[in-house]
Amino acid sequence: MISVYYFGAISLILVGLYAILVKKNLLKVLIGLSIMETGVNLLLISVGYVSGRSAPILSEGIGPNQAVDPIPQALVLTAIVIGVATTAMALSVAMLIYEKYGTLNIEEIRRLRG
Amino acid sequence: MLKRALAIISLLIIGYWLAQGLAGVPFGEDKMLVGQYYLDHVKEQTGAVNAVTAVVVNYRGFDTLGEVTVLFIASTGVGALLWRRKKKRTAKTEGSIVLTTGTRLLVPFVMLFGAYIFIHGHLTPGGGFPGGATIATAFLLLYLAFITYEIPHKGFEKTEGLAGMGYVLVGLIGLAIGGYFLFDWIWQTWNFGTENIGRLLSGGFIPIIYTIIGLKVGTELSGIIDNMLKEEVSE
Amino acid sequence: MNGQYAALLIALPLISAFFVPLLKGAGKNAIKYFLIAVTALQTGIAAWVFQWVYSTDQPIIVIAGGWKPPVGINLYFGHFAALFVLIVAAISFLMAIFSLKAIEVEPIDKYAMLFLLLMLGATGMIATGDIFNLFVFMEITAISAYALTAYNKTGEAAEASMKYIVLGGIGSSFFLVGIALIYGSLGTLNMAQIAQLAATMDPTVAQVGLALIIFGLAVEAELFPLNAWAPDAYQAAPHPVTVMFSAFVVKAGLYAMARILYLMQAVESWGSVLRLLVILATLTVIVAELAALRQRNVKRMIAYSSIAQIGLIALALALGTQSGVDAGVFHMINHAIVKAMLFLAVGYVAMTLGGADIENFRGLGRKMPLTAFAISVGAIATVGIPLFNIFWSKIRIILATLQVGYTWAAALVLTASVVEAVYYFRLLHTIWFEGDGERINENIVIGLMVLFLAALVVVIGIYPDYAWSLAQKAGNDIFNVAQYVKNVPLMGVGA
Amino acid sequence: MNALAAIGEILVLLGTFFYFLSALGLIRMPDVYNRMQTSTKSATLGSLGVLVGVGIWALGTDFGSIPWLTKTVVIAVFLLLTNPISAHALIRAAYKSGIPLWEGSVVDRYREHLEAKEKEKVEAPEGAEETPTEEGGEE
Amino acid sequence: MINELLIILLAPLIAGVIAWALDIKGVREIIGLIGAAIPLAYLAKLYSTVLNEAVNYSVTVSGFTLQFQLNSMSWYFAAVASLVGLAMAFGMASTSKSSYDWLFALMSYTGVLGVFLSQDFVGFFLFWEMMTFASFMMVVRRNRHESLKYFVLSVVGAYAMLIAIGILYAKTGALDFATIRQALYVDSSIGAISTAETAIIFGLFLTAFGVKAGAVPLHVWAPGAYSETDQSYTTFFSGALSKAGAYGFLLLYILMGYKLYAALGTFHGHLTFAYIMAWLGAITVVVAGFLAVLQEDIRKLFAYSSVSQVGYILLAFGLGTSLGFAGGLFHVLSHAVFKGLFWLVTAAIILQTGKTQFKDMGGLAEKMPFTFAMGLIAVLSLSGIPPMAGFASKWLIYEAAISAHMPLVAGAIFLGSGIAFAYVVRFLYAVWFGQRPSDLEDVKEAPLPLLIGMAILAIPNLLFGVAPGIVTEYLNKMLGGEIVGGDYYKLVTPTGTYNALLVTIALTIGLAIAGLVYLYGAKVRKISITNTYQSGNPVTEEFNLSIRKNFYRPLAEALEFWLKYSWDRFYERLAGIAEDFADSLRQAMYNGNVQSYSWYLAIVLLILALWGVL
Amino acid sequence: MGEASRISRYLYTVIVLFLIWLFLTASLDPQELEIGLLLSLIVGAFTYEIFTTNGLANLSPKRIAYAIAYIPYFLWAMIMANLDVAYRVLHPKRPINPGIVECKTVLESDVGKLSLANSITLTPGTITLDVDGDKYFIHWIDVKDDSVEGASKNITQPFEKFLKVIFG
């Protein structure tokens, strides 16, 4: 049995990928990408979780053996920022595309091919 | 339809595969190796109470420098792509007095809170990125409420650059003083704040770096917002 | 200076990129010359590191923050990294000069920043000794590449960038899942320690993790069919950027793939991963060559050709033998030089004659003889004619492939190379024996650059020994994992 | 001590109940305007209950301290200020993006006001405000 | 001291580069000539040495040890090549005005020498590629279509060879001939390399060498390539470069003879692999011969003729007997000198008249007497008329075929000779005799360098024709046995004897009589250009046959059922299909839709998943 | 009402921010206080211009007293609002009679208008849809009187007596 967190994370990844694979609207595809990233982040966090332990901030009576793994959390912070950056790039590219092509339908955005 | 069905089937198989892999990494078990080392040593080695922060800024400072860079790239990239010879905001409706006044009241608080977050990064969850994002939210609110509002671009761009340089410089000072790039000279060489663990003035260069990051992220995200909200106008 | 100063290779591009906003008022040219100065300095530092590593035969381990690995992140300037960081810097330097002429689209300051950060990203990817840090540098590379791809702000540029983003995004997400699996299983992110502990991993986790990481990197490394973004991006990106893509961005991805692959050789399913990669690499070569065959846009054609060569490198790296890796690294060096020259020359033609369509190349031999000469040298070298550098690496790759018993792969790859010969032949014929035209004054600086690269091609072709010895050392750096693990001063956490 | 905890817990219970109510309103009401009517208020009050409840409750525990209360109060005040602003912005967005009132609605003074304004601006058409269309919302 | 082999190898290339870089008229020709002469000079100097001990040179390049050796066999091939190379250089001094030509002609010269001298596969392949590339560059300048054909087939051949080399390397761990030979010899009794693998290696080498030698059906590049370049260069191209293919076949025997025998066994008492070679040769002789007959272009004719003649060499080697080797090796020499001579003559004709079609020529014997004389020698030698070198070698091959009990193959030789006669006769008449078209009245004799080049090749035709024993004696030493008996003038084989001196004397007397008849006999009758023959058909515009036009059209019609199947068209259709496939693939794969591309990623993930799950 | 002096506005902003800081940290650690004051001074310098027009005048005891008195009054109204909501949501027949009405306000300051709008939104059955000058357009879930005067009496006036004093 896999944990509900893993399940949720994988589901998010798959939902995101599903959006990328079937949605025609570029923005929806990009949203799919973000959902996927979210799922991955959730997965990372879940991997570092230790049952019965608290956030790795060693105050309020939490000692080194009562905290969960700090590394995945640090990684996720980085991953989130990277995700934000990617999304920002993607959105501005989408704006550029809309300006030039007048559409966000990915089936019509294919001047480069072959 | 067929495509959707195929997608679902494929994704289910992929999902099953991932789950199978994850089954080997049981949820909730203590699998720490390096992580435990951090927990055991974080306080005396970095002066931070928040182990995540210590990991982010100290142990894995390289990642964070990269992370800062990534955001910088995004801001630069958005700026490059949406660059037009002349740009203006073209919003049609001004926010109502409710929104504008609410924004006036909220902005100082939000900014202060952003500063609170990055200055307390070594003690509480948070740090430069959420702090910066909070500060950027203040500017976002200004943009949303006032259709003529614009950030002071030149100042912001320079702040961005200076903050970035500041981070690298802090790292280079570490290289000069301690012999390693991104070496925490404040904590490890100067021993500044060693008696203060758990209080604000501790954590070595973490607050400095988080302040830098906070300013940088705040200005960057604001810049991105500015770029995205404006449109080209013909000269 | 002590070896820790190799960290400047990361610090310099960063601080310079951050400095550019302060330079904004100084004007376009100031920024371009600043770019040249920084890349020159970077080349100098890289040369120093290269000299250090190759003269002492010891890697430089940069320990960030003074935290010994695996507690901290280390950079590993071994023979491979020292060599390729130098290549990255040198090509960037040349492209900074090229940008002087090639980049007119505003905003130049942003271009300069992205340019520097692209260089930084590739440098970091090659140098890092930490698998998550690799992800970060990969994203630095990728995101600056997204931005640079769209830099020209045409519809095509935006389209290409969008494709790159979507595919790159999927790739990096799954790469991260792979990292999560490996971290979850081993509790460490340090590459050397991962190599040390790989054998203890749960086989299923190892298999899935390795497969996902390879999958993610294969998108950046342009393996078929994960490379569909590449031709578009190559075609649409500003010319100097295309050169950088082909010369080192993709190489960084390939290297990362090879590095992780060999680090994890203790993993049970390693052999099947290799086999899978051999298949993908072979397909990459075949499809790319076929796709290039009737290409009307020369830049795109060379992009496909570049992908095919990448496939060849990937094939070599996936053989799992020392000779394969050596040959692959050798081909990386050669391909970097040749493709830099080709894209540079083709870019220059496209700039001068208003496009990279094959029509513009008619009579090029008369119009721009120097550039035409460079393209010819590049084409001939790519095809693998003796006295040109690629001959040596190509033959090594084929021999290594056959040595392992992948006769079918070698045969298919060579069959595809016949196709390559055909389209390059057509290009050369178009350039030299078709059409007519007046002589155009060629830019002297660009001329010197292509001549320099052409000279390198021929020098290595005639005297390959030095380059080969470099490649061998660099290849050994990747292949000899035990040595790698020994070199990294692991402080013994957990292990 | 325990009295504080008890008061806090009751407040939390009330708060979560209002959360539930708020969401129920989201389901039950016929159109977006009426959904907002029910959900915004309940969610805000619910938050008030939960936040202040937690703050008071914490004071009644062994780990709790004054900062718990002050912080929760800051958050509560923040929500108290921002939630109605959000609601206002949303309902305005609903109206301006052309979502019609529920068919059972009895009066629309705002439309009259906008139309009057429109008439004033006939001589300066480029500054005209967008008028909502008669058609329903998107989808 | 610089090794002599290095000088032999690199002199042409360096001279070519210098000539190309200087590009001064006059200077480049002199440098080119010097560069072409140096190998011959050094080979001559080393002649006595190599029969006793081999001269070695080795160099490590890029981690590969390249070994070169001048032994009796490589000396022989190298000597033939450099003889032709020198003639080519003289010819080019007249016909070529371009430093480009000099560079690549001399580069291919180096390539050929390198192929012959290499004692390891890396060097062999390297020089093989260089030779191919340089010759390709000679063709591409003049004709895109033909050069492409040549190029593609060459690349196919080269890559086939590369794979074969690679397999050998994988199996034996070595790249040098000596080790490989030893390893394969040992393996012929162990059988670690399976029959299938051996057959694959053999097939790949056969393809590689077959392309270069122009064996049917890999010959399709040759007519075009030989025609579409500087004709002086074709001297070398056809005279020396094609021999690299023949050399390769010999190499096959040397390196893997035992292994091939052990793996593939015998067929009707012959070595199976040799049998294949022999038949390949025989078919080439006949098919290319027929095609040569049907050509209307002088260059095409000799191109097909070259292909046909190299077929003899293959055939001879395929006999698998030492007499066969001797005959084949002799034919290497004689074909080089007579076909080289032919091409120089052709070069002279084209240079002076600007014509290439038989229909535009005629009566040139008076205008270009020396060239005509040279052409006559070539004709005699090629059609195997004593006392020319061509006769000696063909006679040996014929004898070898008979004694090897391969009468069908011998029949092919016989048939081939008849065909050859048919086309050289046409050359003789259509070009030299008959009525001269009016625009050829001002034609002058070929320039001096070209004439020197012809002389260089004509002399060996006569010399080795009259004294074939010079060659056979060397060959005996080389092959290590008294294979062909006799003395300088007399060749003795188990089944026959040929006394060249006697024949020469008889022939001289006969010629003297004929000369007398010619001088004192009937007046020469001028043949009208309209003197056509109809083979029973009515004269029409289309059906208007003369020696200069469609002379062998009836033959073509007779062979029509066969001519409609053309390897050329077959390959072209294949290429067309491949290109169309490439197009469809490109359009389908890279269809521009990012969603499709995302699907590719998903599919790879799916494959990974299935591979992991199953 | 004219603008207060810059210094007054700045000081007012800093004071408010520092108070918030105290609430956020709830700590009397001098390190926190020092940094908090510093940050308040900095943030205040950047934001006082948009934050306030009245400056320190806002801190008059009368205003503060009214503000404090307003809190229970408003809370009570809000709780009533929610009971009303509960009734409507839970009632099976969903008893609603919605519409948009117009009200007029006597308030002049922006903050006052905001407070009124928010108060309206959070209390029974009403949401402020737009404010234009002194006109409030309000979505009312149970329209009892659709005239301007009637609506104002029902909706805005109950709050105005407090808000008029607090914000002017």
Place this chain on the structure above:
Amino acid sequence: MIGINIYLALIAIATLLSMYRVFRGPTTVDRLVAVDIMTTITTGLMVLFALYYQRMIFLDVALVYAILAFGGVIAFARYLEGGL
């Protein structure tokens, strides 16, 4: 922590109901309203978690979340009325 399960259940139901509205629509504003409610509820949930895990520091997270959510909702709302 007597009734923690009750609170969580109530919050869970509320979240699910809001989710329904997010997916169901029908208008974009409907979805957005539902999202707004969800963010408010989530803020409360975070505060509850802080109590549950006895970590005051989580309260800061809740406030950051509330601020970002507010910004996001306003941005969407303004977008929908054409105010960007």
